[in-house]
Amino acid sequence: MKSWTRREFGRSTGAIVLAGLGPRLAASESKARVVVVGGGIGGATAAKYLAASARTIEITLVEPNPNYTTCFFSNLYIAGLCSLESLTHGYETLAQRYGINVVHDSVAAVDPVAKTVGLKSGPKLPYDRVVVAPGIAFNYEALAGYDEAATQVIPHAWNAGSQTQLLRRQLESMEDGGVFVLVAPPNPFRCPPAPYERASLIAYYFKQHKPRSRILILDAKDSFNAQDLFLDAWERHYRGMIEWLPAQFTGGIKAIDVKERSVKTASETFKAAVANVIPPQMAGQFAQQNGLVDQSGWCPIDPITFESKLQPGIHVVGDASSAGDMPKSAFVANSQAKACAFAIIAALTGSERQPPHLFNTCYTFLSPDDAVSNAISFKPAAGTIKIVDNFVSQVHESAETRHQAAREAQSWYTAFTRDTFGYAAF
Numbered sequence: 001m002k003s004w005t006r007r008e009f010g011r012s013t014g015a016i017v018l019a020g021l022g023p024r025l026a027a028s029e030s031k032a033r034v035v036v037v038g039g040g041i042g043g044a045t046a047a048k049y050l051a052a053s054a055r056t057i058e059i060t061l062v063e064p065n066p067n068y069t070t071c072f073f074s075n076l077y078i079a080g081l082c083s084l085e086s087l088t089h090g091y092e093t094l095a096q097r098y099g100i101n102v103v104h105d106s107v108a109a110v111d112p113v114a115k116t117v118g119l120k121s122g123p124k125l126p127y128d129r130v131v132v133a134p135g136i137a138f139n140y141e142a143l144a145g146y147d148e149a150a151t152q153v154i155p156h157a158w159n160a161g162s163q164t165q166l167l168r169r170q171l172e173s174m175e176d177g178g179v180f181v182l183v184a185p186p187n188p189f190r191c192p193p194a195p196y197e198r199a200s201l202i203a204y205y206f207k208q209h210k211p212r213s214r215i216l217i218l219d220a221k222d223s224f225n226a227q228d229l230f231l232d233a234w235e236r237h238y239r240g241m242i243e244w245l246p247a248q249f250t251g252g253i254k255a256i257d258v259k260e261r262s263v264k265t266a267s268e269t270f271k272a273a274v275a276n277v278i279p280p281q282m283a284g285q286f287a288q289q290n291g292l293v294d295q296s297g298w299c300p301i302d303p304i305t306f307e308s309k310l311q312p313g314i315h316v317v318g319d320a321s322s323a324g325d326m327p328k329s330a331f332v333a334n335s336q337a338k339a340c341a342f343a344i345i346a347a348l349t350g351s352e353r354q355p356p357h358l359f360n361t362c363y364t365f366l367s368p369d370d371a372v373s374n375a376i377s378f379k380p381a382a383g384t385i386k387i388v389d390n391f392v393s394q395v396h397e398s399a400e401t402r403h404q405a406a407r408e409a410q411s412w413y414t415a416f417t418r419d420t421f422g423y424a425a426f
């Protein structure tokens with residue numbers, strides 16, 4: 001595996017834009033129907049790139065919510081550094097500019113024999129191909145004492161919206177000097193650096209507003225993503241405020257006591273003023289219920305087309321997919337969705353199939369002015385997806401470099417959400 005220089009990283013993010021430019025079909029080539037389940041990052045991107053590249057394919061995007069609030073940047077929101085509105089996006093441009101039929105409903109089931117998608121409200125939509133992007137579900141069975149009802153007292157805040165609002169309110173009303181306990185999940189889970197970014201930004205909030213407060217991270221793991229960068233930043237920005245306890249130290253998380261707001265580990269019980277429990281994860285419920293998931297809890301896919309290995313004609317993108325080395329991130333969901341859209345167009349029209357370009361770019365905030373990044377390119381290999389090149393920020397970079405990364409992150413957010421929800425001209 002090769003490591004990128006910062007200059008090469010810049011070139012690679014340019015390549016991401018080019019990777020989005022797929023085949024554009026002539027009007028007469030197809031009248032096929034594609035139904036996309038889920039209007040999150042994977043689903044919205046797939047719908048947009050199908051519509052933009054093959055205008056005669058009829059595309060229906062089914063999503064229950066009228067708006068989508070991004071998880072990325074939600075840690076900034078929780079720390080009081082941006083508004084929820086600034087992270088919320090509608091589907092109007094996808095409908096109006098790209099002619100996508102946006103239906104606000106839930107998909108109840110796919111019938112692969114009749115080739116229909118059944119909506120919760122009753123109607124059945126015929127399809128030639130389905131793209132499924134339901135995101136994650138929480139495996140409550142794997143964490144004693146914590147369930148759906150408990151999330152109203154101890155939020156997971158791992159989907160953005162009401163959960164992130166609840167966590168922010170709890171932090172705002174917490175007395176100075178309290179302990180914020182964050183339970184970090186086992187691998188694999190949505191966005192590997194995000195629990196530790198959350199701890200960093202909440203420490204920043206405490207420093208400004210509740211300086212006697214502390215953060216305790218109880219981890220289900222013994223190490224975590226970009227650990228050296230976080231430990232260095234916690235020492236520089238928040239000395240003595242954040243304590244990270246790995247599973248080998250506590251003996252692992254055993255149970256949550258919602259009434260006591262405490263976390264029981266094998267060695268000790270930790271009481272919180274505010275707790276944030278991020279449970280173990282698996283593919284979204286829809287994937288579980290429609291035969292798309294294997295014993296791993298995730299959806300096995302063909303690494304070139306993202307077609308399910310269990311259900312022909314149904315493609316799975318985003319966090320729900322089991323995609324080799326690719327982490328569960330929004331950038332990955334977007335990258336997979338583009339590759340999947342072009343593979344579907346090729347299959348439906350008999351046009352030439354292009355090898356997919358797959359990428360991840362991630363910005364992580366250590367403080368509002370100190371951000372790190374990584375960029376990874378992947379390729380399908382040996383029946384799975386492997387890392388080819390990567391760039392990752394290093395400990396001891398200059399303050400200016402980190403400040404620059406924080407500024408880039410803001411531009412990345414704007415460009416990325418435009419790419420996904422269609423505001424930019426294509």
Ligand SMILES: Cc1cc2nc3c(=O)[nH]c(=O)nc-3n(C[C@H](O)[C@H](O)[C@H](O)COP(=O)(O)OP(=O)(O)OC[C@H]3O[C@@H](n4cnc5c(N)ncnc54)[C@H](O)[C@@H]3O)c2cc1C
Pocket residue numbers: 037038039040041042043062063064065068070071072073074075105106107108133134135136157158159190191194195284286317318319320328329330331332333361362363364
């Ligand atoms: C705190 C945090 C910070 C993060 N930061 C970053 C970051 O900086 N960069 C990054 O790249 N990623 C980040 N991520 C990860 C990113 O948010 C996810 O990887 C991404 O949202 C996955 O996209 P998805 O389309 O698979 O799922 P989602 O975006 O969750 O979308 C799933 C959609 O499917 C819909 N749905 C579910 N079931 C049905 C059904 N039956 N019928 C119809 N619709 C349905 C849901 O309503 C939802 O809109 C972060 C995540 C968290 C939690």
